[in-house]
Amino acid sequence: MEPWELRRAIEAGRATASELGLQVNDVVVIHNSDRVALRLVPCDVLARVAPSGHLADSAFEVKVAHHLADVDAPVAELDPRVEPRVYVRDAFAISLWTYYEPVGSEIAPADYADVFLRHHAALRQIDLDAPHFTDRVAVALREVNDREQSPELPDSVRELLSDTLSGLSAAISIDKARDQLLHGEPHPGNLLNTRRGPLFIDLATCCRGPIEFDLAHAPEEVGKHYADADHDLMHRCRALNWAMFSAWRWRRHDQMPDRDRWRAEGLNQVHAALARCGLG
Template sequence: MEPRELRRAIEAGRATASELGLRVDDAVVVHNSDRVALRLVPCDVLVRVAPLGHLADSEFEVEVARRLADVDAPVAELDPRVEPRVYVRDAFAVSLWTYYEPVGPEVAPADYADVFLRHHAALRRLELDAPHFTDRVAAALRAVNDREQSPELSDADRELLSGTLDGLSSAISLDAVGEQLLHGEPHPGNLLSTRRGPLFIDLATCCRGPVEFDLAHAPEEVGQHYAGADQGLIHRCRALNWAMFSAWRWRRDDQMPDRGHWRVEGLNQVRAALDRR
């Protein structure tokens, strides 16, 4: 978020928690992008604040979290001290989550694969209306093909991303043996190392597709520890994921920090992933 909007988002998060009876002396920005994550102290709650245009996504994330907590999935939980729902304040959607103090080193590949297996098993127990991964690809493709949404994307790079998104989405749909509910974006930044063990966060991207689509977000070694995974399909999904990531970075209204770097890096990763295929 831009500085002015960020200040308003922080105040919305603080005010919401205070009105719910939680003591708030300070707010620390944990992550800032199109929505912001705040650690409020001393109540020690993690607040996620999104523009009201993302209300449906925030409500979906809260519903997914509630349902996964019921089946003991390895995910971050909503704060138990308040009603598990999305609160609206000053044009922002606010949700309150348990704060987990990070511990230890990064999650090892074998442990990453194990938490994937447990998470996928829990997701299979849910009956949940979620989009298909190809719906997300289609949204990225629209952003690439619409010059008003991505005016700074060169013709050559636009052709690269458009062809990759369209071609790989179709190929993966044909190659996938089975599909199920997925996390959607389980990259290392969305897997916390906590005293409870590894926990997935950022559940708004939950979608349907092959497990390889999830595995492609993790370091390459992780898929080798996941029993039954199609390694070739993982590589195709990895190229597709980088193409989607790049598409979002080239949107005119993208707010990811250091966007200029990630625009270049995203395209480089797409080319590298296609070469490895």
């Protein structure tokens, strides 16, 4: 968010928690992008604040959290001291979560794979209407193909991303027999190492697809510890994921910090991933 919008988001998060009886003396910005994560102290709440245009996504995330709490999934939980729902204030959608103090050690690949296995098993136990991963690819493809939405995207890059998104999405989705509920974006930034063990966060990306789509977000070593993973499919999913990541960075209204660097890095990763699966 831009500084002026971030200030409003912080105040919306602070005021919402205070009116619910939680003590807020200070606010620490944990993450700032199209939506922000705020640590409210001393009540130790993690407030996720998004523009009201993201209300449906925030509500879906809360719904996913409800379902997964019932099956003891390794995910961050909503704060138990307040009603578990999305609050709307000053054109922002706000949800309140338990804050987990991160521990310093890096999550080993075998432990990362183990939490994947437990999370995927939990997801198989719940009944939830979620989009297919190809729906998300279709959104990225529309952004790439619409010059008004991605005016700075060079023609050669536009063609590369369009071909990669459409071609790999179609190839990966041919066989839906392996599809199940997934996290959707379980990259290292969305897996916290806590005293309770590793916990997934950012549940709004939950979708359906093959488990390799999830595994492709993690470091490559993780997939080697996940039983029965299709490594060729994982490589194709990794190329597709990087193509989607790159598509978002070229959106006219993208607010990711250091966007120019990530534009270049995303394209480098697309080329490397395509070469890895013989499509370069």
